[in-house]
Amino acid sequence: xxxxxxxxxxxxxxxxxxxxxxxxxxxxxxxxxxxxxxxxxxxxxxxxxxxxxxxxxxxxxxxxxxxxxxxxxxxxxxxxxxxxxxxxxxxxxxxxxxxxxxxxxxxxxxxxxxxxxxxxxxxxxxxxxxxxxxxxxxxxxxxxxxxxxxxxxxxxxxxxxxxxxxxxxxxxxxxxxxxxxxxxxxxxxxxxxxxxxxxxxxxxxxxxxxxxxxxxxxxxx
Amino acid sequence: xxxxxxxxxxxxxxxxxxxxxxxxxxxxxxxxxxxxxxxxxxxxxxxxxxxxxxxxxxxxxxxxxxxxxxxxxxxxxxxxxxxxxxxxxxxxxxxxxxxxxxxxxxxxxxxxxxxxxxxxxxxxxxxxxxxxxxxxxxxxxxxxxxxxxxxxxxxxxxxxxxxxxxxxxxxxxxxxxxxxxxxxxxxxxxxxxxxxxxxxxxxxxxxxxxxxxxxxxxxxx
Numbered sequence: 096x097x098x099x100x101x102x103x104x105x106x107x108x109x110x111x112x113x114x115x116x117x118x119x120x121x122x123x124x125x126x127x128x129x130x131x132x133x134x135x136x137x138x139x140x141x142x143x144x145x146x147x148x149x150x151x152x153x154x155x156x157x158x159x160x161x162x163x164x165x166x167x168x169x170x171x172x173x174x175x176x177x178x179x180x181x182x183x184x185x186x187x188x189x190x191x192x193x194x195x196x197x198x199x200x201x202x203x204x205x206x207x208x209x210x211x212x213x214x215x216x217x218x219x220x221x222x223x224x225x226x227x228x229x230x231x232x233x234x235x236x237x238x239x240x241x242x243x244x245x246x247x248x249x250x251x252x253x254x255x256x257x258x259x260x261x262x263x264x265x266x267x268x269x270x271x272x273x274x275x276x277x278x279x280x281x282x283x284x285x286x287x288x289x290x291x292x293x294x295x296x297x298x299x300x301x302x303x304x305x306x307x308x309x310x311x312x313x314x315x316x
Numbered sequence: 317x318x319x320x321x322x323x324x325x326x327x328x329x330x331x332x333x334x335x336x337x338x339x340x341x342x343x344x345x346x347x348x349x350x351x352x353x354x355x356x357x358x359x360x361x362x363x364x365x366x367x368x369x370x371x372x373x374x375x376x377x378x379x380x381x382x383x384x385x386x387x388x389x390x391x392x393x394x395x396x397x398x399x400x401x402x403x404x405x406x407x408x409x410x411x412x413x414x415x416x417x418x419x420x421x422x423x424x425x426x427x428x429x430x431x432x433x434x435x436x437x438x439x440x441x442x443x444x445x446x447x448x449x450x451x452x453x454x455x456x457x458x459x460x461x462x463x464x465x466x467x468x469x470x471x472x473x474x475x476x477x478x479x480x481x482x483x484x485x486x487x488x489x490x491x492x493x494x495x496x497x498x499x500x501x502x503x504x505x506x507x508x509x510x511x512x513x514x515x516x517x518x519x520x521x522x523x524x525x526x527x528x529x530x531x532x533x534x535x536x537x
Contacts, residue, residue: 102359107382127502128401128415130351132360138323139353139360141397143419161328176362180349180504185525189443189454190461194349198364222410226500233495234409244411262512274454275522276515279447279536280507281348283401291483291497301496304406315500 098254103202105255113256116151122199122256123148125310126177127225131155133173133205135166146175147220153201153249154208154217161245175201175249182280186263187272193259195278201254208246217246228303285314319475324423326476334477337372343420343477344369346532347398348446352376354394354426356387367396368441374422374470375429375438382466396422396470403501407484408493414480416499422475429467438467449524506535 098114105112113119128143147154153175159165182195208214219230236244263276288304308314319335326333334340349364368375374396403416429435440451457465484497509525529535 107379127404128399128417130353130362130397130399132351132353132362132395134355134358134360137355138393138423139355139395140423141351141353141362141395141421143397143399143417145415158328172359174353174360174362176351176364178349178351178364183348183446185447185450185454187455188457188461189439189451190457190465192443192446192450192454194366194446196349196364200362202359202361218410222413225404225413225415226406229406229413230410233407233413234490234493236409236411240409240411262510262514269455270514270516272455273516273519275519275525276512277521277525278510278512279525279528280510282505282507284503284505286403286501286503289403289483289499289501291499293483293491294497295491295494298494298496300498304496304498304500307500 098252100253103200103253103255105257111257111259113258114254115256116251118258119199119251119254119256120148121310122179122197123153123177124224125179129175129177131173131175133166133171145221145225147217147224148251149216149220151251153251154220155205155247155249156218156221156244159243159245170204170206173203173205173249180281181260182278184259184263184278185276187265187269187274187276191263191265193263195259195261197256197258199254199256201249201251203249203253205247205249208248214241214246217248218244226303226307232301232303283313287315319473321474324421324474324476326478332478332480334479335475336477337472339479340420340472340475340477341369342531343400343418344374344398345445346400346530350396350398352394352396354387354392366442366446368438368445369472370437370441372472374472375441376426376468376470377439377442377465379464379466391425391427394424394426394470401502402481403499405480405484405499406497408486408490408495408497412484412486414484416480416482418477418479420475420477422470422472424470424474426468426470429469435462435467438469439465447524447528453522453524504530504534508536
């Protein structure tokens, strides 16, 4: 795929790299927080934030006043990374310790979205990315809220995924050692919802909350 | 504290910012993966990796061949961010949706560690950061493994923490709406260990695995 450029090509352990859009989208869609990298005055900043995806576009949003988004607004280079930690990999040697993970790295130029319809669709995508079905059961943004919100688009054109799974891989000689080796799996779990203490009585917990679930299956039962 | 500089000062929602070393260290110590930002040819890159802490120093490591660490080796500016997602905050309005989280952002110049004793201590700190007690029950690095490993130090001097907790905060008028509002708490959980299929018989699971626990209490019982 064209997503592999010299900049987005996985150099370290290239066998773990993937440029398949389906693989990349699955990692992006499961994530809740991305880490956005941008440069101001030569200094990189890495800021956690939410995001949404529509087709081959990633959307970010935030206050029109935020330093991150202000810096991006002119269309500066960014890197958006989403990482899922799936487990700790304990090898017999310190050197071969590792982690099982899935990560997606998207490089490109983030551009401000100005078209009102695309802005609306992007904000909906972000809210529904985090809590599917939520957008239809909230008060939508007002005109003044929209004015205070900057929406940015990043094309998923230059990107890579990196995945490690499975047990440790030790040096041949080390398999004779008596140290325990294996994996400690890690998961992100969702706990039962906590109602706002100011919630009016008689409001039921909606099914998009009681049935909350990430694409990988993690969620409430 | 001196950790608050014009660059590290939290601008957005400054009430959520902290420059207390204890607060910052707690966030760093609980994390397993950081996102390291660095710049190559004007392009920011954000890469997930492990780390360790010794006092006011963060340590990163990796293959001497990796692009990230090669770029850092000359002492270039980096940003190391650690984020814990604690919950999704569902407000009555789309605009006030948020997340509960704790994040630490450390800015500075990463320097290569060349002193053999500091390199050893840093590698031990990284392994024991991820799995406390592990270093004493593995084969330590050989001379050739040490040569293949680049170790970097980043002083925790210019840094900030940002924390959000609690229920949504809606506009006054919106509390009369009948939309459900509250929090969906999220946790990172550790699942029972999976032994390496190639593990020799008779090797017990060590207590640093059976009793695995993060500083916040998450772990195996």
